[in-house]
Amino acid sequence: MTKIKVGIIGSGGMARHHLARFSAMETAEVVAVASRNEQTGMQLATEHKVAFIPEWLHLVEREDIDGVVICTHNDSHGEITLAALQVDKHVFVEYPLASDVGEGEAALKLAGERKRVLRVSHPEAVSNTHKALKEKIGELGDLLLTSFVRLTPGRGARPEILFNLPVSGTPAHFFIYHIYPIVDFFGGAASVKKSAVYEGLRENGQYDRFVNTLTVEFKRGGIGQWTWAGGIAINAAEEHERYVLTEGTISDAGGEWHCTTPAGVTPLLIPDSPQPTLQELWLSEIRDAADQPPNLGDAAVALEAIRISLASG
Numbered sequence: 001m002t003k004i005k006v007g008i009i010g011s012g013g014m015a016r017h018h019l020a021r022f023s024a025m026e027t028a029e030v031v032a033v034a035s036r037n038e039q040t041g042m043q044l045a046t047e048h049k050v051a052f053i054p055e056w057l058h059l060v061e062r063e064d065i066d067g068v069v070i071c072t073h074n075d076s077h078g079e080i081t082l083a084a085l086q087v088d089k090h091v092f093v094e095y096p097l098a099s100d101v102g103e104g105e106a107a108l109k110l111a112g113e114r115k116r117v118l119r120v121s122h123p124e125a126v127s128n129t130h131k132a133l134k135e136k137i138g139e140l141g142d143l144l145l146t147s148f149v150r151l152t153p154g155r156g157a158r159p160e161i162l163f164n165l166p167v168s169g170t171p172a173h174f175f176i177y178h179i180y181p182i183v184d185f186f187g188g189a190a191s192v193k194k195s196a197v198y199e200g201l202r203e204n205g206q207y208d209r210f211v212n213t214l215t216v217e218f219k220r221g222g223i224g225q226w227t228w229a230g231g232i233a234i235n236a237a238e239e240h241e242r243y244v245l246t247e248g249t250i251s252d253a254g255g256e257w258h259c260t261t262p263a264g265v266t267p268l269l270i271p272d273s274p275q276p277t278l279q280e281l282w283l284s285e286i287r288d289a290a291d292q293p294p295n296l297g298d299a300a301v302a303l304e305a306i307r308i309s310l311a312s313g
């Protein structure tokens with residue numbers, strides 16, 4: 001089988017993660033790493049015996065590359081995705097798809113026209129829990145309310161990047177992986193309201209602590225609410241998630257899902273069936289794209305998710 005030739009853009013944590021995954025797969029060959037950071041870029045490329053290219057555009061334009069894996073910071077995802085699709089590369093981009101709705105829309109349009117695979121790295125595409133939740137939600141009638149709360153004590157390994165409005169966007173945008181699954185369940189929003197408080201906000205857009213809430217009315221009915229707080233005085237991160245539907249509720253407390261209906265309380269059974277990794281899924285989609293136009297359904301959900309996260313800006 002001919003190997004799919006891959007180029008990695010970025011040389012931080014996610015680039016290292018994806019490079020290790022693709023390098024271990026028989027159906028892929030990593031050809032090059034591009035990064036503006038010569039030190040970490042060269043180190044990663046040398047470790048994996050692949051070419052190092054300082055300028056990402058030169059990697060994107062290489063004829064010996066079929067697909068690019070974009071692992072840069074949020075502010076460059078849209079631009080690099082568009083540049084790659086324009087030269088007929090398949091794209092695997094870390095979330096969020098883009099930090100501008102117009103760029104996200106253009107990317108989806110271009111992927112359709114060029115018949116290229118556009119996969120945003122949202123893990124729910126290969127998650128048994130996500131599938132089980134979707135099935136159960138389908139059995140419990142119409143949505144009334146979904147609520148999500150995430151409280152984080154720390155500021156991450158690189159707070160100067162994460163807690164940085166121009167680079168990473170609002171917390172709702174960098175935590176978009178909490179929005180995407182709910183959009184996959186309930187579709188797009190008819191309206192979005194936000195509230196955000198940043199402590200220690202400086203002129204360069206960096207800050208020390210935040211609280212960010214988001215409320216949407218879904219087009220199909222029902223309300224979605226998200227709350228994020230970071231850099232706050234708690235001992236460990238906390239997360240709570242709940243779906244209130246007309247026939248019952250589903251909630252996650254301490255990592256265990258259970259459903260409540262008038263008939264009783266039952267655990268949500270999560271099947272143990274093997275799933276492909278996101279990298280395997282992308283490679284199989286690229287192979288399938290040789291015979292039929294790629295399915296851009298997940299990318300369309302990722303686009304709806306940025307419509308919501310960016311409306312909260």
Ligand SMILES: NC(=O)c1ccc[n+]([C@@H]2O[C@H](COP(=O)([O-])OP(=O)(O)OC[C@H]3O[C@@H](n4cnc5c(N)ncnc54)[C@H](OP(=O)(O)O)[C@@H]3O)[C@@H](O)[C@H]2O)c1
Binds near residue numbers: 013040096121174
């Ligand atoms: N799927 C997941 O589970 C997951 C988990 C964490 C993060 N993410 C997402 O993955 C992305 C990368 O996160 P990370 O943790 O890997 O960040 P990171 O460790 O800071 O690495 C980012 C890399 O991209 C380079 N870079 C940034 N902007 C660039 C640009 N415009 N042009 C060229 N190179 C650029 C950085 O160079 P410098 O060293 O010079 O800054 C660095 O090498 C983020 O968008 C994040 O939201 C996904």
